[in-house]
Amino acid sequence: MPKTVQIRDIDDAVYAALVRRAAEEGVSVPELLRREASRLAARPSISEWLRRTGRRPSQVTTEEILQTLDSWRGEWPDAGR
Template sequence: MAKAVQIRDVPDDVHAVLARAAQAQGLSLTKYVLRELEHLARRPQIVRDNAATVRRTQQRVQGEADRETILAVLHEGRGE
């Protein structure tokens, strides 16, 4: 079951930025903030998944593969 979250003391400038961003995407402020919270909640898992991918890649190449090398190979594979 979904839960309610209430956030107090949001600074006026932060509220205004969020409201403009929501409007620009055709969303209500509530739906926009919910989407952003969902993304934020998933971020640690994304970071763990990325770290696991780096470790697997390093094992496959049997050596160190730094971030730049991995990104270069990804971009090359995508034709970028």
Template sequence: MAKVIHIRDVPDSVHAALTQAAQSQGISLTRYVQRELKQVAEREHLVRHNVEVIRRTQEQVSGSIDRETILKELHDGRTE
């Protein structure tokens, strides 16, 4: 079931910017904010996944790993 979120004390400038962005895309402010929040949640999920990939990679190599190894594992993990 969908949940309701109330946000208090949103600065006028932020509200105006969000409203303008929603209008420019031809959608309501509510729909725009819902979409943005979904993207934030998905990004957080991806960050947690990346942390897990890094942890597994460190266990596999048993020591320090270079940047290229981490980036390769992250890329491979995203395609799984």
């Protein structure tokens, strides 16, 4: 069942920016906020994201990354000096 959320004490400048953004997208401010709330709720929190990504051991070392970047960059222009 849908719920209603009320946000109080929004600064005038923030509300004006929301009105502009909603107008650019051709929607109302409540619809814009509904979309943004859905997007926010679908994303993991920072702590959840860190837990998820922290469990994946990297198969590539920092040294390998630096060597690959160096090979992509090539010789420095003043390396022969």
